[in-house]
Amino acid sequence: MSALLSAKNLSLSFGGVHAVRDISFDVEQGEVFSIIGPNGAGKTSIFNLISRLYNADSGDIVFAGESIISQPAHRIASLGIARTFQNTELFEHETVLNNMLIGRHVHRCSNLFSELLFLHSVRKQELEFRRIVEDVIDLLDLQSHRNQVIGSLPYGVRKMVEVARALCIQPKLLLLDEPSSGLNPEETEDVSFWIEDISRDYGATIIMVEHDMNLVSRSSDRVLAIADGAFVALGTPSEIQNHPDVQRAYLGD
Amino acid sequence: MEVLQILISGVSQGCVYGLIAMGFVLIYKATEMVNFAQGELMMLGAYLAYTFINVLGMSYIPGFIATVISMAIIGVVIERGVLRPMIGEPPFAVLMITIGLGFILRAVAGAIWGTETKTLSNPFTGSVARISDLSVGYENLAIIVGTLTLCVTFYLFFRFTRLGIAMQAASQNQLAAYYVGIPVKRIYSLVWALSASLAAVAGVLVAPVSLLEPVMGFIGIKAFCAAIVGGFGSLPGAILGGLIVGVAEQFANLYLPPGIAATTAYVMLLVMLLVRPQGLFASIQQKKV
Structure with a gap:
């Protein structure tokens, strides 16, 4: 080791x-x-x-x-390296799903034009990201909160969402x-x-x-x-x- | 018919306010500073276009593109040189800096291009589109079409692209943005680039309908009112606020005693602050205690 x-x-x-x-x-x-x-x-x-x-x-x-x-x-x-914060640092106005998807930011490899045209490669990448996010959702039992906006969630759930976002970075x-x-x-x-x-x-x-x-x-x-x-x-x-x-x-x- | 005619000129004026207001909102959302030099950036854009097209003899479209690119660079330079050293300083100090920046830009423009008014040559002057009884100047049409195109592009950019989403993330929570891998400082520079090139577009579009002079940037104050009417911090709000102020101004021009029209934007601002302080598209919520 x-x-x-x-x-x-x-x-x-x-x-x-x-x-x-x-x-x-x-x-x-x-x-x-x-x-x-x-x-x-x-x-x-x-x-x-x-x-x-x-x-x-x-x-x-x-x-x-x-x-x-x-x-x-x-x-x-x-x-x-991914981290969470003592008092949670989330994107307050976005849904749980979007907060997790942005965890994939560093893994996204597409350029401005293919994104604007939503080419096949971009679509494939989105699907893959969504699958990774869903796995994390299952692991941390966040299914029922998937489309809720962070601002409306209780503190305990927010802490879980932050962990979930960190995991999406893999x-x-x-x-x-x-x-x-x-x-x-x-x-x-x-x-x-x-x-x-x-x-x-x-x-x-x-x-x-x-x-x-x-x-x-x-x-x-x-x-x-x-x-x-x-x-x-x-x-x-x-x-x-x-x-x-x-x-x-x-x-x- | 007359009403419709005024409506159209109001819309085209409103689009100009809206474009400048969008510049305010972009910078405010990303960096939580209000850039009071936004109107002066527009003025600078118009003068750069004048230099490229009238002085250097470029044709309109290449001149337009050169203007937008140069303004993007100027935006980055301003962010790096003037505002980045101010990170962590009180908001009031930053605000004073941007007001000062406005003064400097006006003075510099006056020194370079002189204080007498100039006209930007453009392919629209004099041509008028006739739709049944309506006649719309091509320069006004260009403003409306240009604004619409920009709105759609911005929507797609913020909705679908990695960079656009990173910009939204950096504006919502800097720390969180850092730890999902977003280079927040570089994003700030890009926001300034975007905002300055937006001002450049507004400047080039407005130049055929107004004259070029160093004080033309004062229109930025009206655009600031428009941004508040629309709900400071909302991009669709900025455009809508601009349209409302622009149209109201044109009607006030026609139906109210002379001179009153100039106060329309401010009256609307006061009314909005009394009736619905968060603006039409509320993006700033009241703190619950």
């Missing part, structure tokens, strides 16, 4: 605040890797570094053998930012099921930032604990839960 993604000595600060300090970790191909930590520990900052929303002060990120530290944010999807690496935040206990339980499905059916490697320790222990292969932007511990969920440094980070001395 080789590492799909390696973070090497990442550091990031905003003015005097050190959001991420010298963090390194490897994520193996096919695993579910969780990042935990108290509020403000720098979990989402690490995500934003990987997805190139923030520029690291120092360090490197290597994805599939290639450094991505200076790639622009819009190149991330075509490299095979990513090698999926970044889930607090998939259970704002969900009720029942929905949170579902999260662990679809994470398993995604990992199995799509072969996607998953990195997840999560607060719910139940979900983390059930779904993750390995867990990275951080506090105040710095490394605390890395290991299996049970190792992390019983780690004295982790308990100190959450509860104090």
Whole structure:
């Protein structure tokens, strides 16, 4: 097994605040890797570094053998990395279906004129995209919401649509930012099921930032604990839960 | 018959407002800035056409195309050079920049082409199409046909093409657009290119019916009213708002005391803001609390 993604000595600060300090970790191909930590520990900052929303002060990120530290944010999807957001970032005025179809944007290879004329090749491509989207709809049980506009959907469904859009990119690496935040206990339980499905059916490697320790222990292969932007511990969920440094980070001395 | 005649000239004037209003809306939707130099872009387009056709002696259609292409480039240059450095600044600062840009463009046009009025030579002047009793000047017909063609092209572009859809995506949610792989900044440049070339088309079409002068861009203020009447942020709304303002203005010209017609656009704006502030095609929703 080789590492799909390696973070090497990442550091990031905003003015005097050190959001991420010298963090390194490897994520193996096919695993579910969780990042935990108290509020403000720098979990989402690490995500934003990987997805190139923030520029690291120092360090490197290597994805599939290639450094991505200076790639622009819009190149991330075509490299095979998809992400979701803590508070969902969707196209509010569009339907679930359109939100998912645009996930295929980077895979679309047709030019302006063939699109305007709706040539055979464009039609074939559309049909293929639609099939991929329908598979994702089936996986995540979104059938009944297919033609609804995002603005009219409850929060839990929106979070699912965001995951669905990310899957339509057919990513090698999926970044889930607090998939259970704002969900009720029942929905949170579902999260662990679809994470398993995604990992199995799509072969996607998953990195997840999560607060719910139940979900983390059930779904993750390995867990990275951080506090105040710095490394605390890395290991299996049970190792992390019983780690004295982790308990100190959450509860104090 | 007279009513119909006025209706047609109102529609052709309204199309010009609509084209400029579409430029406002395009930039606003994509970048959430209001470009108050939109009218000046139209003026610049008209002067460029004058340079290509009257000064350099190109014939009308190649001159037209050269104008549209040059304006697209100017649009990109303005976005890159003037507005991109303003990303993250307060909207008011950006607005002031575009107003300032309008002043600069007027001054530059005055310096290059002079302040006296000019006429763009065109293949329409003097020819009139007669449909039974109606007579429609070819220049007005060209405006109407040109606007219609552009509307259809825009509809197809935004509905079916990868680029058009990417533009809509970038205007709805930048972050989400980035992470489905859309280069949002490049899209902004393209939106400015599109908007400036739209202004160029408006400028070339309007030149035969109005005279070229550096202050002709003030028509942009009326077009701005039209965009609000139509519902700021909606492309069909921009055209419809333009048509309504244009037609109302022509009728006011005929039936109301002289001078009143000039205020039509603003009166309609005030009425619309009182009665239906979101405009005809509401694309901006009131925040629910």
